[in-house]
Amino acid sequence: MNTSMQPPPVQAECHDTSEKIELYENYGIYIKPIARLNITIQLPPNKNPGQTISFPEIVDKLKQLILPEEFIYLRVIKSSLEFIRLEGEVENKSSFKILLSKLDNVTIKLSSYIDVLKVRAAEAKIVYPNRHDWDSFFKDSMVNNEELKPGERADTIHLTDLPCKWFADKKNYSQNTDVMLIKPNEHILREVFSIFGEIRLIDVPILNNCFTQLRRQSAIEVIASTGMLNLPTFEAYIQYKDYIGFVKAMDTFRGMKLLYIDEQKNAFTANFRIDFDRTKHLSDREIKKREIDKLKAIEIEKIRNATIEREKEKENKQKEFTRWVKIFIQ
Numbered sequence: 001m002n003t004s005m006q007p008p009p010v011q012a013e014c015h016d017t018s019e020k021i022e023l024y025e026n027y028g029i030y031i032k033p034i035a036r037l038n039i040t041i042q043l044p045p046n047k048n049p050g051q052t053i054s055f056p057e058i059v060d061k062l063k064q065l066i067l068p069e070e071f072i073y074l075r076v077i078k079s080s081l082e083f084i085r086l087e088g089e090v091e092n093k094s095s096f097k098i099l100l101s102k103l104d105n106v107t108i109k110l111s112s113y114i115d116v117l118k119v120r121a122a123e124a125k126i127v128y129p130n131r132h133d134w135d136s137f138f139k140d141s142m143v144n145n146e147e148l149k150p151g152e153r154a155d156t157i158h159l160t161d162l163p164c165k166w167f168a169d170k171k172n173y174s175q176n177t178d179v180m181l182i183k184p185n186e187h188i189l190r191e192v193f194s195i196f197g198e199i200r201l202i203d204v205p206i207l208n209n210c211f212t213q214l215r216r217q218s219a220i221e222v223i224a225s226t227g228m229l230n231l232p233t234f235e236a237y238i239q240y241k242d243y244i245g246f247v248k249a250m251d252t253f254r255g256m257k258l259l260y261i262d263e264q265k266n267a268f269t270a271n272f273r274i275d276f277d278r279t280k281h282l283s284d285r286e287i288k289k290r291e292i293d294k295l296k297a298i299e300i301e302k303i304r305n306a307t308i309e310r311e312k313e314k315e316n317k318q319k320e321f322t323r324w325v326k327i328f329i330q
Helices: 055-066 093-103 131-139 184-198 243-252 284-329
Strands: 003-004 011-012 021-024 029-033 035-042 071-079 083-090 106-108 117-123 158-162 198-201 233-238 256-261 267-270 272-275
Touching: 021 184, 035 093, 055 071, 055 083, 055 093, 055 106, 093 117, 131 272, 158 243, 158 256, 158 267, 184 198, 184 233, 184 243, 233 243, 243 272
Parallel strands: 003 071
Antiparallel strands: 011 267, 021 029, 029 256, 035 083, 035 117, 071 083, 106 117, 158 233, 158 272, 198 233, 256 267
16 A cells, blocks of 8 residues: 555556446456545644654554555645645445445544544545536637637547556567567557547657657556556547547546456556646647657757767778878888
């Protein structure tokens, strides 16, 4: 279990897949409801000078309260003189009622405090865009109420923190392949997300070697014993031909995380992020701009390589000249 003030883990092992919902079974990709809760520890108003709070002790007390359930992660999200607020995630949303009965309106006793501390708990609100958000966002771009061009309207979803390995073509890699070398496959991504509607365009920046490299979750350490994973992730822009495809995709992933089951029936979850594209990434103007930037980058690379070759040739000529001078002197 991860216990820190760092962001929650993007990927983790999953020990219970009973709440899985099929997304694309052929590739072992499902979704699962996010079971996240907020826990508030209310501190007494009168504290002795120098009195300190032991976060590990608080975590241990909370872990004991929810047994036999376990937290996937538990982290402090806010701390003040009046209270400590934590965010935690568990395996299944169906266990919420039992968990809240164990956590809400109970008290815990810390070794450093004479008084008992009151605990409050509630389901956490998952921040996620709705139709009003994207309607309001694109309203300012509307001209004479005419439909905007592709990429300049609500038609593109932006996904981040997608695990590369889950969307990779398994035929191109072996079990011994370094995970940092595994890249997603655009065809597989298209197949999976076509279930919501016809896709017009896809862009996976990680596959454009001119500009991007594999993103790694630097904030989360690899702790094998706790089930935390630290695997390369990627972002993707997916543009639907029709508005209904965009809406279906956005609505389907509300309050969900990805679930992946591999060939050995091992299961993993990913708290990926999804939003409507706010940058017009797949508009004609932005696509042309990137194409120009790519051509410039290719030209710069050609010039750099040519310069390196000239320097090498100059160095070799100098060495050859020095060699002949030595022979002449001898």
